[in-house]
Amino acid sequence: MTTLAAAVAETIANHGIRHAFGVVGNGNIYFVEALTGTGARYVPARHEGGAIAMAEAYYRTTGEVAVCTTTYGPGLTNVATGLTEAVKRRSPVLLVCGDAPVGRPPRPTDFAQREFIESLGARAVRVTDPATARETAADALELTRRDRVPVVLCLPDDLLKAEVPAAPAPQVATTRLVHVTPPAPGELAPVLEALAQARRPLVLAGAGAWQAGAAKILADLADELGGLLATTVQAAGLFAGHRWSVGLCGGFSSPRAAELIAEADVVLAFGATLNTFTLHGGKLPGRDATLVQIDAAAAPTTPRVDLAVTGDAADVAVALLDTLRARGAGASGWRTELGELGETGWADAPFEDRSTADRIDPRALSAELARLLPPERTLVTDGGHFAGWPIMYLPAPDPAGLVFTGVGFQVIGLGFAGAVGAVAGRPDRTTVVALGDGGALMGLPDLETLVRTAESALVVVYDDAAYGWEVHVYGDVADPDTIAFADTDFAGVARAFGATAAVVRTVEDLDAVRTWLDRGRAGTLVLDCKVVPDVVAGFLADLAGQLQAGGGPAAAPRAAA
Structure with missing residues (x-):
């Protein structure tokens, strides 16, 4: 006999989950027992608030989904801060927790878990039928991978030991991100016009550019433009080793990097939210610079943006690069003017x-x-x-x-x-x-x-x-x-x-x-x-x-x- 707790654990493990972090209680202990039995590594944390942060950091370092697991009631409320952090960072994390029974009156530890979860911006998925438990678990995993949003999978306490009928393992799609429709050629015309006038172009990459796998194409675009490269803190190191990378843009910029960024007259920001810290309170880029935001968001994230393009960072970069090469416009003279960047790191700042x-x-x-x-x-x-x-x-x-x-x-x-x-x-x-x-x-x-x-x-x-x-x-x-x-x-x-x-x-x-x-x-x-x-x-x-x-x-x- 396969129990519901075991069926959910096996489904998750069969679809690539290798690590879990959590604190056990009577609402999730059978799930954890089954998950470790699949060979997945489970790290017992000391506090649920830490467990969710562990799973989020695991994603940050690997790009892969990890599981956080807690019991119901206070076990779930203890993750509120870390779960909200994961929501705001758009981190795909699957939180598996206990839940109120479906066939018995509420207990003192039960509360409106779905409303609580959704109030934080996460998605709630609840298993309600042992016959579809595998499919529900697979759907939850697909949802977090596809939409890059934390998903909480709730397992009612009185169903954990329920028998689940034998069935083929459900398929989980491999899609990691919602597809963003490429911009129409005409949408890029204002950006191309700005680039045609640029004397000191800068390509700025954020976390969205990294997640889109756009590092090489953005470096190629900067080379075509004769421009410099920079990143937000969340994409730090994306252009490490590139001769024309100035490093970080924002409050952590070195004095030399901030000087160069302020000189840019057109800034192409790919996959960056352009928050106040990246813009250094309005000091970067310079006030006269044209700031172009290329992002999956449907609208600019700050009034400072002059031109906005909705699209995947890599797709838009390819479209811009292909058009520029076809036109044969040539590079700006900024790199020639500079000769060398000089020392742009903090190690060289006295x-x-x-x-x-x-x-x-x-x-x-x-x-x-x-x-x-x-x-x-x-x-x-x-x-x-x-x-x-x-x-x-x-x-x-x-x-x-x-x-x-x-x-x-x-x-x-x-x-x-x-x-x-x-x-x-x-x-x-x-x-x-x-x-x-x-x-x-x-x-x-x-x-x-x-x-x-x-x-x-x-x-x-x-x-x-x-x-x-x-x-x-x-x-x-x-x-x-x-x-x-x-x-x-x-x-x-x-x-x-x-x-x-x-x-x-x-x-x-x-x-x-x-x-x-x-x-x-x-x-x-x-x-x-x-x-x-x-x-x-x-x-x-x-x-x-x-x-x-x-x-x-x-x-x-x-x-x-």
Whole structure:
């Protein structure tokens, strides 16, 4: 006899699910038992809110769907923040949870799960008949893959052990994205006209360009135009190694990169939402530049857009490139004018080291880590004021090499969980997770999960004993006792969880990293880095005025140190 729980697990596993993350309870324990029996790897988390972040990070590093699973009631409500983050990031995640029984009165733990799920922007699918359980599970998996939206598959408690009749395994289509109709030739005419007048064109790629597999065609388009290349944070590393790539566009741009981006007169933005952070509060690109947005969205995502084209990034790039080549317009002279880009990375940007005898400058810390760590790494970062330092100084080898947790919903506390998902997704790379002390304490339970499950991981806590964002933006009006704290002994906590740990106050203290590397990077090394608290990241200094004015950037990542 096959039970409903087993039929659902087998269907999911038969269609490519290899990893699951969760917390078991009586609403999902039979499902988890059956899923592990298929050979899928299950990572037991310490909190449901961490489990959903693990599954989302797994997708970020692999492009593949993972399962998160919880029990019903409070097990489901505990995923609310991470599920909302996945919705806003358009991450395909399948959440399998328990649900109220269909044939018995409601229990104290039952509530309106469908309404709750849909209020967060996710899709709800409920199994109601054992005879169609396999098809329902297959449909849920197809829905998350096709529409790139989190889907919650609810399994009523009184059906989990119900007998499911034998039947052929249902087929799940391989479609990963909703097809976007290519634009008609006439729709590109205004863009081609702008490019014909461009003297300094720039191709900007966002996450949508990466997901469309458009890296090469966009580089070819930039070559045809004689233009430069840049990416948003979510597509960091897409053009790594390209001679004419300036790196990141937005608040994390290096001074040289920001200078060049501001000089562009036509910017083609492919698959980028163009939020305020990417536009650096309106500073990038220059005010006189023509900003063209090519995106699957039906309308421009910001009033700053001058021209908008709805379409797949790769399809539109091919159409533009083919037309330009057919016309033989030739390249602009920008590259010839520049000769070379010069140094566009943060490693080459000078700064005054403000380290003291007992606290390290976060820039000096990050720069030294970049020199020590292998380039083939996955950087996972929590949200926070500190986040600029690792992202700026530890460049990603490709977009899968940067998992910026919480950026969609402006939340902190998901860093440790994100690292667990990244380790599971890319065990071939060195996983480095950076957190502030505020976010690290919020997500502390899943430091234990990381230590328990990761063969190799490096944890870097930028510890300024405060909510740094709030200190630097609102410190003149806030009660200091509400935003600053005594030092936390993260090294002691980490050792209690079974990790190796070191307190870092000087660059010399990073010898602990050298030792870890020399010993084959085995296990989890936690660095409690006591950073100078009053070194303010440039992106926050630029945005602080807007935030204090009461409006501020709607898409600026929430940050705590």
